[in-house]
Amino acid sequence: MKRHSALPGFGLSMGLTLFWVSAIVLVPLSAVFIRSFGEGWEHFLAAGFSERALASYRVGFGAALIAAAINAVFGLIIAWVLVRLKFPGRRVLSALIDLPFALPTAVAGIALTTLYADTGWIGGLLAPLGIPVAYHPQGIVVALTFIGLPFIVRTVEPVLMDLDVAYEEAAATLGANRRQRFFHVVLPEIGPALLAGCAMAFARGVGEYGSVIFIAGNMPMVSEIPPLLIVTQLEQYDYAGASAIAVVMLLFSFVVLAIVNRLQTRIAGRAAA
Amino acid sequence: MRAFTRPGRSPTEGPLWLRTGLIALALGYVGLMLLLPLSTVFLEAFREGLAPYLEALKEPDTVRAIRLTLLVATISVPLNLVMGLVMAWAVTKHDFRLKSWLITFIDLPFSVSPVVSGLIYVLVFGAQGWIGPWLEARGIQIIFAVPGIVLATVFVTFPFVVRQIVPLMDAQGRAAEEAAVSLGASGWQTFWHVTLPDIKWALLYGVLLCNARAMGEFGAVSVVSGHIRGETNTMPLHIEVLYDDYNFVGAFAVASLLAGLAILTLVVKSLLEWWHGDEIKAKGH
Numbered sequence: 001m002k003r004h005s006a007l008p009g010f011g012l013s014m015g016l017t018l019f020w021v022s023a024i025v026l027v028p029l030s031a032v033f034i035r036s037f038g039e040g041w042e043h044f045l046a047a048g049f050s051e052r053a054l055a056s057y058r059v060g061f062g063a064a065l066i067a068a069a070i071n072a073v074f075g076l077i078i079a080w081v082l083v084r085l086k087f088p089g090r091r092v093l094s095a096l097i098d099l100p101f102a103l104p105t106a107v108a109g110i111a112l113t114t115l116y117a118d119t120g121w122i123g124g125l126l127a128p129l130g131i132p133v134a135y136h137p138q139g140i141v142v143a144l145t146f147i148g149l150p151f152i153v154r155t156v157e158p159v160l161m162d163l164d165v166a167y168e169e170a171a172a173t174l175g176a177n178r179r180q181r182f183f184h185v186v187l188p189e190i191g192p193a194l195l196a197g198c199a200m201a202f203a204r205g206v207g208e209y210g211s212v213i214f215i216a217g218n219m220p221m222v223s224e225i226p227p228l229l230i231v232t233q234l235e236q237y238d239y240a241g242a243s244a245i246a247v248v249m250l251l252f253s254f255v256v257l258a259i260v261n262r263l264q265t266r267i268a269g270r271a272a273a
Numbered sequence: 274m275r276a277f278t279r280p281g282r283s284p285t286e287g288p289l290w291l292r293t294g295l296i297a298l299a300l301g302y303v304g305l306m307l308l309l310p311l312s313t314v315f316l317e318a319f320r321e322g323l324a325p326y327l328e329a330l331k332e333p334d335t336v337r338a339i340r341l342t343l344l345v346a347t348i349s350v351p352l353n354l355v356m357g358l359v360m361a362w363a364v365t366k367h368d369f370r371l372k373s374w375l376i377t378f379i380d381l382p383f384s385v386s387p388v389v390s391g392l393i394y395v396l397v398f399g400a401q402g403w404i405g406p407w408l409e410a411r412g413i414q415i416i417f418a419v420p421g422i423v424l425a426t427v428f429v430t431f432p433f434v435v436r437q438i439v440p441l442m443d444a445q446g447r448a449a450e451e452a453a454v455s456l457g458a459s460g461w462q463t464f465w466h467v468t469l470p471d472i473k474w475a476l477l478y479g480v481l482l483c484n485a486r487a488m489g490e491f492g493a494v495s496v497v498s499g500h501i502r503g504e505t506n507t508m509p510l511h512i513e514v515l516y517d518d519y520n521f522v523g524a525f526a527v528a529s530l531l532a533g534l535a536i537l538t539l540v541v542k543s544l545l546e547w548w549h550g551d552e553i554k555a556k557g558h
Contacts, residue, residue, distance in 0.1 A: 005367040006451045008460035013363035020356050021378050024428055028393035029381070031403060035396050074302045081299040085292055093300065095543040099307045101482070102535035102542075104489025105387075106509040107528040110516050111310040114317060121309070146306055178287065207386025210491035210509070214516070227388035231496065234392065239401060246389045253384045 032250070036243035048244035052220055053229060057248070059137060060225040064205030067144035068152075068198045075152030076194060082153070083160040097153050100146055105210025112143055113215040135217035140225065143211040148201030155197030159190050159267060189270070196263040203256040207249065314532045317525035329526040334503045338511035338527070341419070345507060346487045349426040353483055354476075357434030362464070364435075365442040366450065376439070382431040391425050391496025398424075417499030422507065425493040430483045437479030438472050441553070445471055474549040478542065485538040489531055 036044055047053070081087075082094055100108065116123040116133040123133055133139050163186065171181045209227040217223045226249055233242035286292070319326055329335065360379060364372060382390065398415035399405045408415060415421045449471075453463040469476075491509040498505040506514060508527055515524035545553060 005447065007366045007447060007454060007463070009362060009464075010367045013359050014367070014369070016356070017360045017363040017375070020360065021375065024424075024431060025378055025381055028397050028428070029385070031396040032389065032393050074298070074306075077295055078299045078303065081295050084286070085296060087296050089300075091543065091547075093303060095539050096303055096307055098539055098542065099311060099535065102485045102489075102538045103311070104491060104509050104528075104531045104535070106491040106512045107314060107489070107531050107535075108310060110512060110524055110528060111313040111317075114521075115310060115313050121313075122305075146310065149306065178291075203384060207384075207389070208492075209386065209388050209495075214513075227386050227492065230388050230392060234395065234496065237401070239396065239399075242392060243396065246386075246392055249386055249389060253386070257384045 029250075032243045032246050035239055036247040038243075039240045043240055044244045044247075047233075047238070047241035048248045052224070053226070053245055053248075055221040056224050056226045056229045056245075059140065059223060060206050060227075063137065063140040063225075064144050064148075064202045064208075066141050067148050067205055068202040070141075070145050071148045071152045071201055072194060072198050075149055075197065076156060076190075078149075079153045079156040079160055083157060097150050100148075100150055105147070105208065106214070108146055109143065109211040109214035112146060112211065113139070116142055116215065134215050135223075137216070137223045139215035139217065140212050140223060143215050144201075144205035144208060147208050147211060148205055151201040151204060152194065152197035155200065156190055156193050159193040163189050192263045192266045192270075196260050196267065199256050199260045199263070203253045203260075207253065311532060311536075314525055314528050317521060318529040320525075321522055325522050326526050326529075329520075329523040330530075332523065334506070335511060335515075335523065335527060337503045338506050338508050339530070341422075341506065342488050342508040344419070345422055345426050346484055348423050349430060349487050350480060350484050352427055353430050353434050354480055357438065357479065358476075360435050361438045361442055362468075365439055366447055379435055380432050382428050383436075385428075387429060387490065387492025388496055390428050390493035394421055394424050394428070394497050416497050417501065417505060419505065421497035422494050422505065425497045426487050426490055429490050429493050430486050433483035433486065434476065434479040437475050437482070437553075441472055441475045442468070471552070474545055474552045475554075478545050478553050481538055481541055481545075485535060488534060 036048070078093075078097065082090065082097075113134050114120050116126075116139060118124065118127045118132070118134070120134070126133055131138070133142055167185050167189075168181050171185045176184065207227060209225070209231075212225055213228055216225065216228075218228055226245055230242045230245050230249075233239075233245065364376060364379075395402060395416055397403050397405070398408065398421060400409065400416070402416070405416065415424065449467050450463050453467045454460070458466070489509055490507075491513075494507055495510055495513075498507070498510055500506060500510060500514070502514065508531055512524050512527050512531075515521075515527065
């Protein structure tokens with residue numbers, strides 16, 4: 001590493017940075033990879049891809065995907081309303097969007113469970129219709145929808161702000177109707193941001209634990225999410241098994257992260273162009 | 274096609290019914306998905322009135338959980354503040370190879386599941402971990418004790434401060450600092466009088482979000498705490514204990530404190546954005 005700056009403090013700040021990143025992040029994270037293969041490749045496959053683990057991936061990834069899709073629609077509407085329309089209470093709405101970032105997940109978990117239980121305000125309305133939510137896989141979708149909303153709004157918002165209304169006006173003067181303007185002018189521009197936001201919400205949803213365990217019911221094979229399975233393995237002192245599932249989840253979120261990074265490079269490229 | 278309905282209005286803004294419809298949808302969704310759960314916390318906490326609420330908060334284990342949460346935040350937030358500044362200085366004021374790798378590593382905790390964040394420390398410091406037995410022989414306990422809770426919290430909140438100030442320090446360049454140094458200022462003076470005034474609001478913003486997460490973290494802390502009542506239960510963990518005991522007033526009373534903190538965080542965050550928006554977010558795009 002060669003120094004290319006007139007400013008002092010490179011040695012000290014770099015040394016401390018490398019120590020801190022290694023001690024807190026890299027060494028502990030490497031432990032999970034080493035431990036997961038500690039009892040051999042076969043044990044890793046058996047634990048990381050057991051029937052119960054596969055079922056938990058289906059439940060967790062599926063719920064996160066549905067939640068991201070719901071939020072894609074409503075997140076886009078909210079971002080649009082915040083950027084393009086003026087109305088009383090706009091600032092309060094904007095501040096409220098970040099609530100899932102600020103509210104501890106356990107608090108969200110017990111509040112959502114109370115609301116969506118058969119005796120709750122919303123659960124009480126849905127139960128007579130034959131739609132149970134709390135203590136069923138649907139409950140996981142509700143929790144992950146709560147958690148994911150700000151990711152989409154906050155990713156789409158700045159891109160929508162940079163999008164000049166002139167393009168839509170030009171399309172309108174050329175005879176494009178509202179639907180055509182949305183699908184052929186607006187959506188291609190904000191598409192990468194919307195996708196990046198969904199990917200972030202999805203990745204966060206797959207790892208989410210606190211809000212889900214209260215509302216899910218936590219039935220193995222039915223409503224058990226991967227993080228809960230890790231906790232269960234850990235309680236049985238099956239460290240290699242817990243690590244194997246953790247590695248599958250980590251690799252998965254690294255792939256999603258790489259996709260998000262590529263999308264964001266594209267977004268930045270467009271903004272600069 | 275009725276694109277040009279009214280003079281003075283952009284043809285792309287849409288008719289009144291569409292605009293009000295979209296606003297109603299946005300408000301309705303946020304009301305149902307965010308506002309209703311938030312109000313539920315307070316409604317349930319005060320369901321039996323003020324006296325049981327206050328009584329629940331005076332319960333000894335609850336008081337201990339509040340104290341532990343404050344202790345953990347008091348250690349981990351300043352630690353992340355100082356180390357965040359150090360890391361941001363290294364990354365933005367100097368050039369070196371593999372810088373983008375280092376930034377990726379700093380951001381890594383954001384994409385790790387809370388449960389995995391706890392697990393990695395159990396694997397290192399636990400009874401069957403890498404250095405757990407060595408430490409135990411010397412009477413030092415990390416996992417199922419306060420140090421483990423602090424470590425897991427530091428990991429989970431690791432990127433909050435750095436991520437907030439790095440884009441800003443990058444955008445501001447190095448000219449001002451280089452001028453200060455060439456005029457004879459020491460590195461410390463340069464940082465204190467040139468760099469810090471420019472990033473103070475962004476720094477406060479980062480610390481605010483870091484604190485909210487530090488006090489509210491559940492998954493990571495749950496794995497390393499061991500759930501010893503009155504000893505290693507933080508507020509979020511104590512909420513789970515009370516809730517599982519069907520002590521709903523107690524659970525929601527503790528939850529209402531954390532929800533209050535969340536509201537305070539959002540209010541201060543919004544005020545910072547309105548008053549110092551330019552100084553928080555790096556300009557450019």
